Amino acid sequence: MSQATVLVDISDGVATLTLNRPDRMNAFNAAMHAEMRDALTEVKTSGARCCVLTGAGRAFCTGQDLADRVRKEGEPAPDLGASLEANYNRLIRLLKDLDMPVLAAVNGIAAGAGANLALACDIVIAARSAGFIQSFCKVGLIPDSGGTWVLPRLVGTARATALMMLGDKVSAEQAEAWGMIWRCVDDEALMPTALGMARHLAAQPTLGLALTRKALAASASNSLDDQLDLERDLQAIAGRSEDYREGVAAFMEKRPPRFQGR
Template identity: 45%
Template sequence: MSYENIRLHVADGVARLTLARPAALNALSRALLGEFIDALDVIRGNDAARVLLITGAGRGFSSGADLSSGGSPAGSAGFDAGQVLEEYYNPLIERMFDLPIPIVAGVHGAVAGAGCMIALSADIVVAARSAFFLQAFVNAGLVPDAGSMWLLPRLIGRARAQAMMMLAERLSAEKAAEWGMVYEVVEDDALADRVAAIADRLARGPTRAHALIRRGVRAALDSTLSETLAMERAAQREAGASEDFREGIAAFREKRRPQFTGR
């Protein structure tokens, strides 16, 4: 699994995907986005991967879209700013939400633009104290994308989301945790160990139940209570038919730690 703009390694149930353009603050070029999409497809087809851990190399997680003169056609005659969404960002975000394994993101430094949304699309986000979150689209005369308008109001409410998107002000890691954008904040030198521990725990967990939780939460965000209750019933039936459920019950009765296999 060799890429030029990302790194991907799968071991012990954990797929580790690292944004690897540190000299460009991991700016999201089309080449990087294409590799990211390909990696998500590889992970989806790899039964050994039971959790995805996303991090960024260098001084920050990601500075957002690559708008540099050499890396983007932005500003050229006839440029369609929506095309890159259709071809890259939208398929990437959809793949992240549809992935049948949990996603953990460990972020530090700049977490900006579409890079912010890639991070926040994870199930569990841990931020280093150096992290800052920024919806920078309006600084370039653009609107927030990569799911910003769908996800941010659901995470932090309409008022905060619109202010964040319209004012393009930095949000500290501590404020992001206070607002419910991230799970927790840790010191920078503790970030790698913390997200690795969370990923390892999820990799040993009931993978099918994790998938059903991910799918159910997404569906419930746009469902009525009655629809959600029916969805939970169907998901519980599926989870209850799994080997991991039988193992969980056996472990509970035998007073031991369950050994889930993800089946």
């Protein structure tokens, strides 16, 4: 039996997905894409209230496994647009569709689509030895997996352009200084920090956090008036939640709240 390319662990309200092709630096092939889609579908219906994405071994993810793209002489060029639509675009959309906070625990190099997969998460924590590389320019491609959308919004157009055209590695410390990620931690502290934060988030009013994800996702393209209308509509949903009622009751009774994510 072949080894699973994505490991799924669900405990304490936290779903941890581990990319598991360490011999290939967790580069994606067709099998990993299929297993990742299945894993995200499982997480969505599992009752988990926070998701953590990390990698096995010395890399987080180095994007596409180019060994799967070697073309024999005489074969037609692959349709990479179709491949993106079937695989990476579906992956990013499934990730964004989760009704819970999503954390990336970047344990090593995150390159190409692997870097943009990490940056698509809500909160990114990276080990000090980790690094981020927009490596597409090294093989004649453009950044994908949402990279051209998210990276300029994180670090600005000037930095994003240079990173994508030069393919320079950004250290975890530099990524934190630039606001590309939330936090850089010592290697041995990565998973304890990420899982501790995930357990904390899983105990919070996760319906409200999911609605916050929706508001933030829309803010980049909305006008202020559109965003005010969206905030109104989402706040109406949050205001009818059990979590809001519990939060107010706990505040009035001066006790810790017991949120259920409903």
